[in-house]
Amino acid sequence: MTDAAIPRFxxxxxxxxxxxxxxxxxxADFPFTHLVDLADRRLGAGVIAxxxxxxxxxxxxxxxGPAVFDPEHFGxxxxxxDGWETRRRRGVSAAEPHPTPDDHDWALVRLGAxxxxxxIVLDTAHFRGNYPQAVSVEGASLPGxxxxxxxxxxxxxxxxxxxxxxxxxxxxxGFAVDAxxxxxxxxxxxxxxxxxARLRVYGEVAPDPAWLxxxxxxxxxxxxxxxQVEDASDRFYSPATNTIQPGRSRKMDDGWETRRRRDRxxxxxxxxxxxxxxxxxxxxxxxxxxxxxxxxxxxxVRDGEDGDWxxxxxxxxxQPDTNHRFVLDGPVRATDVRIDIFPDGGISRLRLxxxxxxxxxxxxxxxxxxxxx
Numbered sequence: 001m002t003d004a005a006i007p008r009f010x011x012x013x014x015x016x017x018x019x020x021x022x023x024x025x026x027x028a029d030f031p032f033t034h035l036v037d038l039a040d041r042r043l044g045a046g047v048i049a050x051x052x053x054x055x056x057x058x059x060x061x062x063x064x065g066p067a068v069f070d071p072e073h074f075g076x077x078x079x080x081x082d083g084w085e086t087r088r089r090r091g092v093s094a095a096e097p098h099p100t101p102d103d104h105d106w107a108l109v110r111l112g113a114x115x116x117x118x119x120i121v122l123d124t125a126h127f128r129g130n131y132p133q134a135v136s137v138e139g140a141s142l143p144g145x146x147x148x149x150x151x152x153x154x155x156x157x158x159x160x161x162x163x164x165x166x167x168x169x170x171x172x173x174g175f176a177v178d179a180x181x182x183x184x185x186x187x188x189x190x191x192x193x194x195x196x197a198r199l200r201v202y203g204e205v206a207p208d209p210a211w212l213x214x215x216x217x218x219x220x221x222x223x224x225x226x227x228q229v230e231d232a233s234d235r236f237y238s239p240a241t242n243t244i245q246p247g248r249s250r251k252m253d254d255g256w257e258t259r260r261r262r263d264r265x266x267x268x269x270x271x272x273x274x275x276x277x278x279x280x281x282x283x284x285x286x287x288x289x290x291x292x293x294x295x296x297x298x299x300x301v302r303d304g305e306d307g308d309w310x311x312x313x314x315x316x317x318x319q320p321d322t323n324h325r326f327v328l329d330g331p332v333r334a335t336d337v338r339i340d341i342f343p344d345g346g347i348s349r350l351r352l353x354x355x356x357x358x359x360x361x362x363x364x365x366x367x368x369x370x371x372x373x
Contacts (some may be wrong), residue, residue: 182261
């Protein structure tokens with residue numbers, strides 16, 4: 001994937017003229033959006049500081065779902081926008097009324113899960129004439145829970161992920177990232193000022209092996225622990241990645257649901273665990289899936305990409321809106337797991353409880369060092 005292949009949008013959008021505010025929104029199918037959003041609030045992400053948020057608060061950047069536009073919504077500071085918007089920058093005097101080329105606004109973002117970033121989307125939806133002229137993004141990796149002051153210290157190393165690049169108003173501005181490093185925080189820069197509606201940071205979670213070793217037994221499939229969805233038969237109603245999000249599902253579309261099958265096949269999801277592991281217990285949750293939950297489910301595993309698939313949990317009847325728990329007969333060694341549902345429908349969460357093998361621990365530690373952790 002090269003950044004040159006990513007569509008670019010620049011310039012103003014037309015003023016809002018009524019009707020659907022997204023009718024003229026400029027966007028594209030970016031090649032990295034199937035990956036996990038490392039800046040998802042459900043994983044613990046947050047916008048921890050900004051130098052200015054006069055018109056609209058920084059926290060809006062990470063809100064789930066698209067930005068909302070209400071043409072009649074005004075407050076005492078002006079138009080209320082669903083995004084992060086700074087005031088207009090000025091120069092130092094009447095003789096120099098314009099900002100300098102280096103003037104810019106910034107926000108610090110803590111990723112919900114540290115990881116390798118493959119793509120970033122800065123969406124300026126509804127910022128038609130008040131978007132930044134250009135943006136840039138930097139990444140850093142710090143242990144623990146650093147404060148904004150810690151992040152802004154002069155000795156912190158920031159790596160450029162997106163160089164200063166012109167962007168367009170009312171557009172999803174996407175950037176491929178080529179930095180094989182583990183990042184914990186981002187600095188989002190607007191040059192010189194303006195508004196951004198949403199930030200999405202797509203990549204692969206790179207967990208801390210010391211933390212996982214200290215936990216001992218944990219959910220091996222969870223996004224926050226390095227699990228990921230490799231493939232799925234159907235993503236019609238909702239993404240398969242929902243099944244390994246933190247917490248229980250809170251509504252129907254917070255799980256995975258497929259379209260109705262009219263053939264004799266079945267639907268499935270294939271997962272990659274953080275490293276080689278031993279699974280000892282399984283949870284399959286159908287919360288909020290009532291008339292559309294899967295009828296049956298089976299679990300199979302393999303150890304290594306060249307390994308053979310074997311049954312870990314035979315085809316088992318599922319109940320609607322129910323969390324099903326299974327203790328396996330013995331530890332099952334795996335790097336990859338596949339859940340098959342029959343014939344279609346959905347599940348809300350899959351939990352695979354166990355621990356890393358010695359080989360898995362060694363491999364994960366080596367990867368952590370390779371990424372600069």
